Structures are given as structure tokens and as C-alpha cells.
Amino acid sequence: MPHCCNHGPGRSDITLKVSGMSCSHCKHAVESAVKALPGIEKVDARVEDGKVDVSFDPSKVSLEQITRAIEDAGYEVQR
Incomplete structure (x- = not known):
């Protein structure tokens, strides 16, 4: 289950658990x-613990779109 924190209008932070990342190429992908x-402010994928931190503007991009982008890149987002 993703952990999400809303910082008011214009910004939310979320941590997603992603399986399949094993190297720096995976992190970059x-x-x-x-x-x-659109609307992504910051992304930090951590191979060590399989987590991806994302800061985004929810008026421009949804959690579903973020999840789909990761899955389209070949990785699985744990729900």
C-alpha cells in the first residue's frame, strides 16, 4: 500500500514499493x-529497499498515472 502525504494544494508526496529494481539502470528507468x-516535482528510486519517493502536483498527475508509468517501464508496484 503506498504511503501518501498531502502538503495542501499543489503538492503531494508518496512512497511506492516497487519490485524488480536491482541495479542503477533500473533506478534510472x-x-x-x-x-x-506532467506535474512531477521530484523522484527518488532506491534500489536498496525497493522504494520510490515521488513529489507531485495532484492537479496535474494522478497516482494511477504514476503507477502506470512505472509498470509500463517493466516494474511492479506493490498495492
Whole structure:
């Protein structure tokens, strides 16, 4: 289950558990996929613990779109 924190209008932070990341290429692939979406402010994929921290504007991008981008890159988001 993703952990989400809403910082009021214009910004939310979420931590997603992502399986399948095992190297720096995986980190880059996930970060690039998410950064390509509108409204993404910051992305940090951590191979060590399989988590991805995302800061985003929920008026421009949804959690579903972020999840889909990660899954389209070939990784599985734990729900």
C-alpha cells in the first residue's frame, strides 16, 4: 500500500514499493518514466529497499498515472 502525504494544494508526496529494481539502470528507468509525466516535482528510486519517493502536483498527475508509468517501464508496484 503506498504511503501518501498531502502538503495542501499543489503538492503531494508518496512512497511506492516497487519490485524488480536491482541495479542503477533500473533506478534510472523508473525515475525517467515518472519524470516524463506532467506535474512531477521530484523522484527518488532506491534500489536498496525497493522504494520510490515521488513529489507531485495532484492537479496535474494522478497516482494511477504514476503507477502506470512505472509498470509500463517493466516494474511492479506493490498495492
